[in-house]
Amino acid sequence: MEPIAIEHLSKKYGEYVAVNDLSLTVERGVCVGYLGPNGAGKTTTIKVLTNLLRASSGKAYLNGVDVIHHPKAALDGVGAVVETPEFYPQLTPEECLSYVGTIRGMSGEAIADRSHAVLEQVKLLEVADKRTGKFSKGMKQRLAIAQALLHEPSILILDEPTSGLDPRGMVEVREIIKGLIKTDITILMSSHLLYEVQEVCDKVAIIDRGVLQTYDSVANLSAGHDVTVTINTLEPITPPEFRAINALHDITSVKRTETLALKVSFTGGPEAQFRVLRGILNTGVKVVSYMPQRAAIEDVYLQLVPEGEA
Numbered sequence: 001m002e003p004i005a006i007e008h009l010s011k012k013y014g015e016y017v018a019v020n021d022l023s024l025t026v027e028r029g030v031c032v033g034y035l036g037p038n039g040a041g042k043t044t045t046i047k048v049l050t051n052l053l054r055a056s057s058g059k060a061y062l063n064g065v066d067v068i069h070h071p072k073a074a075l076d077g078v079g080a081v082v083e084t085p086e087f088y089p090q091l092t093p094e095e096c097l098s099y100v101g102t103i104r105g106m107s108g109e110a111i112a113d114r115s116h117a118v119l120e121q122v123k124l125l126e127v128a129d130k131r132t133g134k135f136s137k138g139m140k141q142r143l144a145i146a147q148a149l150l151h152e153p154s155i156l157i158l159d160e161p162t163s164g165l166d167p168r169g170m171v172e173v174r175e176i177i178k179g180l181i182k183t184d185i186t187i188l189m190s191s192h193l194l195y196e197v198q199e200v201c202d203k204v205a206i207i208d209r210g211v212l213q214t215y216d217s218v219a220n221l222s223a224g225h226d227v228t229v230t231i232n233t234l235e236p237i238t239p240p241e242f243r244a245i246n247a248l249h250d251i252t253s254v255k256r257t258e259t260l261a262l263k264v265s266f267t268g269g270p271e272a273q274f275r276v277l278r279g280i281l282n283t284g285v286k287v288v289s290y291m292p293q294r295a296a297i298e299d300v301y302l303q304l305v306p307e308g309e310a
């Protein structure tokens with residue numbers, strides 16, 4: 001039984017179709033990035049999945065239980081952070097967790113045990129007894145994740161977990177998600193940031209204007225698409241050097257963009273990128289910088305999500 005199964009799900013706001021006939025299955029232990037531009041329908045999908053909104057049609061199952069007909073049972077094994085969390089400023093993380101645990105029907109002992117574990121997971125143990133009023137947005141987001149994890153859910157659903165955070169906050173939240181990936185929890189997280197999904201997730205589902213455009217592993221999506229690297233050199237490249245680079249195994253095209261700059265495209269992932277760099281250095285060209293311009297997955301995204309959208 002798959003942790004998350006969505007079948008032909010649609011959600012209309014009046015006549016407007018925000019999610020259109022969406023089907024998506026997430027396997028256990030996988031982290032799926034739900035990617036799309038603003039207004040694509042990510043939050044709407046997540047709200048239907050977490051019973052904050054009612055679907056117009058279609059079905060959604062969490063751990064095999066129908067969310068629409070049995071929301072309480074379906075959400076039993078789910079932790080979710082959907083809206084930007086707000087906490088009573090005078091409460092401490094310990095108190096916030098205790099409150100959530102009580103609502104969830106956990107025993108005092110279970111709450112104490114789990115509070116310690118989740119505060120450690122989200123790196124808030126040191127401020128467990130400090131009031132949240134002075135916490136940064138990132139700390140509050142981490143506390144919200146701790147709350148979602150308190151009852152040991154097998155599924156974690158996060159809507160734009162790093163949105164609105166400063167760079168440090170973003171990195172810290174991503175690190176926590178990366179830590180969770182090592183456990184057997186199943187994660188569905190939305191994001192409008194391509195590099196974030198590529199860095200954190202195993203699989204990517206791309207949604208645009210309510211329609212699922214693709215759903216595959218990051219590796220598969222990248223395969224077969226070119227990566228372009230800009231190379232700056234100390235001295236102008238000679239014609240023999242240019243020919244030698246052009247002849248390198250993985251390379252699909254070489255363009256001289258300036259006297260001291262080349263654009264090299266090739267197919268493949270990080271290993272190909274390494275081989276290309278080594279190959280170029282072996283030709284004797286004096287490379288001063290080697291900068292991937294666009295990751296393969298960006299090509300996929302640009303093809304699937306056309307211009308002119310928010």
Ligand SMILES: Nc1ncnc2c1ncn2[C@@H]1O[C@H](COP(=O)(O)OP(=O)(O)O)[C@@H](O)[C@H]1O
Pocket residue numbers: 013016018036037038039040041042043044045
């Ligand atoms: N309550 C609502 N009433 C009407 N339209 C809405 C409502 N919520 C969202 N929408 C519209 O539905 C579309 C999808 O929104 P949303 O799911 O929030 O997208 P995302 O989270 O991907 O940015 C957008 O065009 C948005 O304007």
Ligand SMILES: [Mg+2]
Pocket residue numbers: 042043044159160
């Ligand atoms: Mg949203």
